[in-house]
Amino acid sequence: MTFSSSGIRYVFLDRDGVINRKPPEGAYISQWSDFHFLPGAESALAALNRSNRRVIVVSNQRGIALGYYTAADVQGLHARLQDHLGAHSARIDAFYYCPHDKEQCGCRKPGPGLFLQAFRDFKEASPASSVMIGDSLSDIEAARRLGIHSIFIQGDPETRKPGADAAAALADAVSGSLLQAVEEYLS
Ligand SMILES: [Mg+2]
Ligand SMILES: [Zn+2]
Known part of the structure; x- marks a missing residue:
């Protein structure tokens, strides 16, 4: 472990593959009916809230640039997500997303x-x-470049992305899920 959890007040989270099940490669999640929580995600978020850390989602939404869905769809989905979390005494403090295509921004x-x-x-x-918690090499690289601590979520071996080994090597820590990461490093 290369960081002290007590100093961590801001927890950046990727969305797909960390909070909810990752869609198959090339598919995008734009509707609440396609949003399936990973086990323990709501309790992990509630635990982060109780520990008085800010929870910030940072997510690439290239599907907007490709015309598969709109910014309003993303905001609508995040509003549903927030409502659902409210029922679990959890919340996300802020959402930021990139609506652009590759290499445009x-x-x-x-x-x-x-x-x-x-x-x-x-x-x-x-x-x-x-700290940044993500399931893609790009999440860990972004954190690394900025000097933000990072935890790589290894996830399901069946749906492991290319770059997973590099991400695991680059991250400060590796966990099986958001819940495990919170229990091991942020409680
Ligand atoms: Mg992801
Ligand atoms: Zn962008």
């Missing part, structure tokens, strides 16, 4: 833009007080 992870937006909004936040 500075915000698509592994670019830094979404994190920089959050650091503008959360004035007390800093890389040293933040």
Whole structure:
């Protein structure tokens, strides 16, 4: 372990593959009916809230650029997600997403833009007080470039992405799920 959990006040989370089940490659989640929580995700979020950390979702939503769904769809989905979490005494403090296609912007992870937006909004936040939890190499690379701590979610071996080994090697820690990561490193 290369960071002290007590110093971590800001928890950045990727969405698909961390909070909810990742869609098959090339598929996108734009509707609540396709959003399936991974086991323990709601309790993990509630535990982070209780520990008085801010929970910030940073997500690539290239499906908007491809015309599969709109920014309004993403916001509608996040509103449903927030309602659902409310029933579990949990909440997400902020959502940031990149609506662009590959190599068009500075915000698509592994670019830094979404994190920089959050650091503008959360004035007390800093890389040293933040951790990124993600299931893609791009999540871990983005964190690494900014000096943010990182935990790689290994997930289901069946749906493991290319780059998983590199991500595991680059991250400060590896966990099987968001719940495990919170229990092991952030409780
Ligand atoms: Mg993901
Ligand atoms: Zn972008």
